[in-house]
Amino acid sequence: MSSINVTRSILPPIDKYIEYVRSIWESGQLTNNGPLVKEFELLLATEFGVKHVVLVSSGTVAIQIALKALGIEGVVLTTPFSFVATSSAIAWQGIEFDFADIDAESLCLSPDKLSEQMSPDVGAIMGTHVFGNACDIEGIEKISKKWGVPVIYDAAHTYGATYKGRSLMAYGDVSILSLHATKLFHSVEGGVLATNDESLAKKFSYMRNFGFASPEAFQGVGINGKMSEFHAAMGLSLLGNMSEVISARIELVDLYDSYFYEIEEVSRPVQSDHAISNAAYYPIILPSETAVLGVLKELECEGVFARRYFYPCLTELPYSRKSDVPIAEDISLRVLCLPLYYGLTNEEVVKIVNCVKMYFSSCLSK
Ligand SMILES: Cc1ncc(COP(=O)(O)O)c(C=O)c1O
Secondary structure, eight states: OOOEESOOOOOOOHHHHHHHHHHHHHHOOOSSSOHHHHHHHHHHHHHHTOSEEEEESOHHHHHHHHHHHHTOOSEEEEOSSSOHHHHHHHHHTTOOEEEOOBOTTTOSBOHHHHHHHOOTTEEEEEEEOGGGOOOOHHHHHHHHHHHTOOEEEEOTTOTTOEETTEEGGGSSSEEEEEOOTTSSSOOSSOEEEEESOHHHHHHHHHHTBTTEEETTEEOSOOOBOOOOHHHHHHHHHHHTTHHHHHHHHHHHHHHHHHHHTTOTTOBOOOOOTTEEOOOOOEEEEOSOHHHHHHHHHHHHHTTEEOBOTTOSOGGGSTTSOOOOOHHHHHHHHHEEEEOOOTTOOHHHHHHHHHHHHHHHHHHHTO
């Protein structure tokens, strides 16, 4: 029995990758903002409809550079329902963070809860477009304007997702994307900083490169967060095929939905108004943690490996403040991401759905 994992990385046709790699041999430039990184940046900026895209070595480094470039002072108010990197990157910068609760439908930061927690101590807002679903962008913008603080979007999951017809990467003062191999689009490892602010983009560029303004002049403090030409080559090789990949994933989501629609115990996050999904993940929300553990067991018996994502809630981090976020704590106990990737077959979806059904019918017969 071959196993089905929660995700599987896509790979381009090997000849396509080799073509780009050959160009690296020709240019002789392996890293340090080479021609492939520059080409990749331009293509992404056009696709996202933003003025500036700066590529870095990971989504986590992108968050760290965004925080540094914005010169955040005070507390970052963020979401407790996200991947650990959202909080740990803030802590790593030596910046305090606190949580506001999420909206129970979209699973993204709730503007109402955010507003209750705003104070002069807050220096920035960081929301995650959870599973590629849009935050309440207008609601968050209103709060950021009222308090005069910037918004950073952890848009790690959003490649291909839109809000009001624009890429989700086009919102906020800065948006960051992860290009990690497990993401629907990737460069093996990599991250994107997107902004319309030219002075911020300049800071991103020197900060990712030790602070160099030119080979013999320093602009300010920096780290090594550069993307290599080999990583850019992978991203460029995959780029042309992404609409087909996303369409295939959307069909799989529709298929899952068509079965789960009939299962009362399974609910799904609600897609935000005006948002179009990229089918980055297939999260389901079950009635209890017991059900999550039972379904996981049923799936594992059939060689299917789902993932409790995001679990545990970020309030459990040893360096988190204790916060009153009952919705996020509850959802993180009851959420499960089922396998979803390009190449997953309809038969495999049916097998996964049957495992979930099996668990609930066995509960009924007890
Ligand atoms: C929501 C979120 N933020 C940040 C990251 C970090 O991205 P990276 O793995 O590229 O550092 C991830 C990666 O999984 C993520 O899911």
